[in-house]
Amino acid sequence: MRPADADQVLAIYQHGLDTGHASFETVAPTWSDFDAAKLDRYRYVATGPEADSVLGWVAAGPVSDRCCYAGVIEHSVYVGPRARGLGIGAALLSTLIAATEADGIWTIQSGVFPENTASLRLHARAGFRTVGTRRRIGRLHGRWRDVVLLERRSPSVL
Template identity: 65%
Template sequence: MRPEHAEAVLEIYQLGIDQQNATFETTVPTWEAFDAAKLPDHRFVALDDDGQVLGWAAVVPVSDRCAYAGVVEHSVYVHPEARCRGVGLALLTALISSTEAAGIWTIQSGVFPENMASLTLHQRAGFRVIGTRERIGQHNGRWRDVVLIERRSPVID
């Protein structure tokens, strides 16, 4: 993921926000804020043959405490027109390889339980459900549950 992908990445993020089952966020950040928040070595875009961005994945640290140095929270978004084509799995596979190479042992995220496509994708990529955080936050004026998922690396002790 490079600056030249910024417009498409943020557009895909906006499409996820618009569907109201991808994130608690209600507005897309600026590219500068987005870029500053994501770890630079673990962000990816999937491109079609014409160089168009089909989806993206990125991570943020879960904490600045040294005990959590090997734990990240990830996001993966696929353009609606590119879904069901293996884009999400390809992005997660690249993300897993990248994080494991860097010694990161846990990738986690929260997914709205209504987002069955995301939960299915993550299960295919080796994530497991930890549990459901009930009424963890308000989204557009209503309480939402979040399914906590994680992937623990089998190669990092």
Template identity: 60%
Template sequence: MMIVPMADAHAEQVLEIYRLGIEGGDATFETAVPDWAAFSASRLPGHRFVAVGADGEVLGWAAVSRVSERRVYEGVVEHSVYVHPSAAGRGIGKALLRALIASTEAAGVWTVQSGVFPENAASLALHAACGFRVVGTRSRVARHHGLWRDVVLLERRSPIVD
């Protein structure tokens, strides 16, 4: 497996992995996959990666988005990491998240954050293993398929970016 920058050539497979995450029910509040143009426009270039298997298949992806357009938050991003269900448990998420952390730190980003459903134990464990801390839980923050859902807020403050 190799971690490489996400490119337009990966679009179909990235969006399929996203679709599978949406259908799984515990990855996102989103209910539909955007088209590639919308997906790409909402993620920052330079901090988008895919894990590619020996056969060229995309096994997972990670990317960041701005949390705000305000200058004071220029060093804070929100990230997503998704792994194809057939590739789960092979360290792909950890490799993607580590690549994302390295790229954001190199760019001067001091905080990477995310919101994770508490039922997503694998994601919570992944983030803990990569140095994220639980900030708190937003109880009943929004409805998802008609049910109120909580979100665990996670962040990783860079130890090298001042």
């Protein structure tokens, strides 16, 4: 993911938020806020036949400043509406997993709405387990929502 991808990344982000099942956020951040929150090493785009057309992205940020959690990150994955269901989310996630494991990152976590069956399936296939469901943890458009906490503990980072 390069700064030149910013507009497409944020447009895909907004499409995902518009589903109402991707995040509590309703408006995609500015590029500078997005850029500040995500680790440089763990942000990727999937491109189409033209290398500058972005189909989807994955990016991760740290979960804590505490050194005991230095190998724990939280990610987001978004695929554009016309490119969903083609394996792009799975490819992005496996790229993130390979890159983070190579660096010794031991846990990747994410929160997913239970209604987001595509995301739950995607993450289960990539080796994420369900830690638990946080009940009525936040409100989106005035409605209390549960969030399923997922994590993948790397089997190769010992």
